[in-house]
Amino acid sequence: MSGQYEILCLENPLLDIQAVGDEKLLQKYGLKSNDAILAEEKHMGLYEDLFQNYKxxxxxxxAAQNTARGAQYVLPADSVVFVGCVGKDKYAEKLVEANKKVGLRAVYRYDEEQPTGRCGVIITGHDRS
Structure with missing residues (x-):
C-alpha cells in the first residue's frame, strides 16, 4: 500500500440495518409501507428489535460512504478511503465489519457521547420503509 488514495469521501456514516418484516412491525412503530422518515424517539427501539428478532x-x-463502497468495488484495492465520525458503540463495530467485508478503508473518529448513525429498513414485499 502506497498510502495514497485516488478518492477520499467525507461525511456522517450510517449503519443500514435491513430486515424483512410485516405490517405488524410497521404498526408497532407507527410506520407506513414504502415511506421514509426521520426517526423520532418513538422509533428508537426499532434498531434493537431488528437485531434481536429478525435476520x-x-x-x-x-451517501458518501455508499459512493466510497461503490468506487472501491470497481477500482483497485486501496484506492478509496472514507472518513467520518461514529459513536463508541456496537453499531460502530458493525460498521467497521461491514466495510472490511467489502474492502473499504474507513477512518472513524469515535465520539463518547453521540451514537453511531443508523438507518432502519423494514422490507415488506416490494416495499422498503
Whole structure:
C-alpha cells in the first residue's frame, strides 16, 4: 500500500440495518409501507428489535460512504478511503465489519457521547420503509 488514495469521501456514516418484516412491525412503530422518515424517539427501539428478532442485513450507508463502497468495488484495492465520525458503540463495530467485508478503508473518529448513525429498513414485499 502506497498510502495514497485516488478518492477520499467525507461525511456522517450510517449503519443500514435491513430486515424483512410485516405490517405488524410497521404498526408497532407507527410506520407506513414504502415511506421514509426521520426517526423520532418513538422509533428508537426499532434498531434493537431488528437485531434481536429478525435476520438483519448490515451495510455501510450514508451517501458518501455508499459512493466510497461503490468506487472501491470497481477500482483497485486501496484506492478509496472514507472518513467520518461514529459513536463508541456496537453499531460502530458493525460498521467497521461491514466495510472490511467489502474492502473499504474507513477512518472513524469515535465520539463518547453521540451514537453511531443508523438507518432502519423494514422490507415488506416490494416495499422498503
Amino acid at each position: 438483519v442485513d448490515l451495510n455501510a450507508g450514508g
